Amino acid sequence: MALDASASLDLVALAPRLRGVIQARAETALERLRRWVELESPSDDKAALDFCGRAIAADFAAAHARLAIHPQAQAGDHLELTLAPGREKGPGLLLLGHFDTVYPLGTLAAMPFRAAGGRIEGPGVLDMKGGISVVYEAWVALRHFGLEPRRPVTLLLVSDEETGSATARPLIERLARDAAAVLVLEPGAGAEGRLKTARKGIAHFTVRAEGIAAHAGVDFEQGASALLELARQTVAWAGLTDLERGVTVNPGVLRGGTRSNVVAASAELELDVRAWRDQDLREVVARIQSSRPHDPRVKLAVSGGINRPPMEPTPAAAALFERACGIGRALGLALAAAATGGGSDGNFTAALGVPTLDGLGPAGGGAHSPGEYCTEDSLVSRAALLALLLLAL
Ligand SMILES: [Zn+2]
Structure with missing residues (x-):
């Protein structure tokens, strides 16, 4: 049955009817989700990614979406789906998602798709x-x-988000620049699925130290320990952590040396740096990049830098969140905002100054772990919320 699609849409009256239709389709939706989850798609397996991506694209194509494939040599192909031409011309809405997961092939054996008691489990669910x-x-x-949505709607599904979106980033940024707003389908925060309005920026570093090997007993002084050098640097860099400002420096991996009786000739450190504010992130990154060795005989090679700039709150993004809250009330949802230290592709679009609202996916918990789950109810309510957003924004 067609409803009046004019500008005078009564969202409050429409909300329960939309929700009802989505609820009535919940079984079908669950079966589709099972199919997608059972097509495992780790970020580093192009064949598996392409297979999963094609299946998802075929489902959208069957629902009259127009597909453009962006082929990749190493990563999985990215999928650009045009959902709607929009009632009005002008800049559109960009919906952002990814179909890669952190789980290697075969994870399903120990972590099968399961749906019971309103709880859905499985890798990437x-x-x-x-x-x-x-x-x-x-x-x-x-x-x-x-x-018909008010604006043209494009859905971009990328294949390498979990590894930093190295190949997807230019595409994400190109489509975002033309968009009125970006809606990101990452999970909501916490069991109640708060929307994400701020995310920390992230920098990664790999630091290699090359020293001089020597016998620890016979010519200790001739040696220059790469391991000791990196240990000292590690303590200094970790000291740049400033919890009050939300700046963290995490030395996640430190390895080096060969035997206890050898002065270590080489060592390697992996660092993760995060901050709420771009300026803070840049400051810490500059400090790390300009570090000098304590022992001048040791060579330090610092590689890496900022991967995702912070998603900092802006008035336009706050207004977008307020719109979503108003629309959520029509569905009886009390939406709340959350800031998170985790990054997403929303970081890229927010950094371009495009109003970005993240965390519009389902609620649940245990992401990236054997306990990953989402709730069936949130799949329904978020679909209704998104439908109303597409009509109104
Ligand atoms: Zn994600």
């Missing part, structure tokens, strides 16, 4: 095949009512 399902159901529900 929350982060973020569940988020893709939210878009799918929102889109199908709008079509059911013959409703």
Whole structure:
């Protein structure tokens, strides 16, 4: 049945009907999500990614989305799906998702897809095949009512988000620049699925130290320990952590040396740096990059830098969140905001100054762990919320 799709859409009246249609389709949606989850798609397996991506694209194509494939040599191909031309011309909405997961092939054996008691488990069910399902159901529900989103809507599904979006980033940024707003289908924060309005920026470093090997007993002084050098640097860099300002420096991996009776000739350190503010992140990064060895006989090679700039709150992004809250109330949802130290592709679009709202995917917990789950109810309510957002924004 077609509803009036004019500008005078009564979202409050429409909300329960949309939700009802999405709820009635929940079994079908669950079966589709199972299919997507059972097509395992680790970020580093192009064949598996392409297979999964094609299946997801075929489902959207069957629902009348127009597909453009962005082929990649190493990564999985990225998928650009045009969902709607929009009632009005002008800049569109970009929906952002990824279909890669952190789980290697074969994870399903120990962590099968399961749905019981309103809880859905499986690799990537929350982060973020569940988020893709939210878009799918929102889109199908709008079509059911013959409703056209206000603006043109594009869904970009990328294949390398979990490893930093190295190949997807230019594409994400190109599409975001033309968009009025970006809606990211990452999971909501916490069991209640708060929307994400701020994310820390992230820098990664690999630091290699080359020293001089020597017998620890016979010519200790001739040796220059790469391991000791990196240990001292590690303490100094970790000292740049400033919890009050939300700056963290985490030395996650430190390895080096060969035997206890040999002065270590080489060592390697992996660092993760995060901050809420771009300026803070840049300061710490500059400090690390300009570090000098304590022992001048040891050579330090610092590689890496900022991967994701921070998603800093802006008035436009705050206004977008307020719109979402208002629309959520029509569905009886009390939406809240959250800031998170984790990054997403929303970091890239927010850093371009495009209003970005993240965490619109389902609620749940245990992302990137054997306990990953999302709730069936949030899949329904988020699909209804997204459908209304597409009509209103
Ligand atoms: Zn994710």
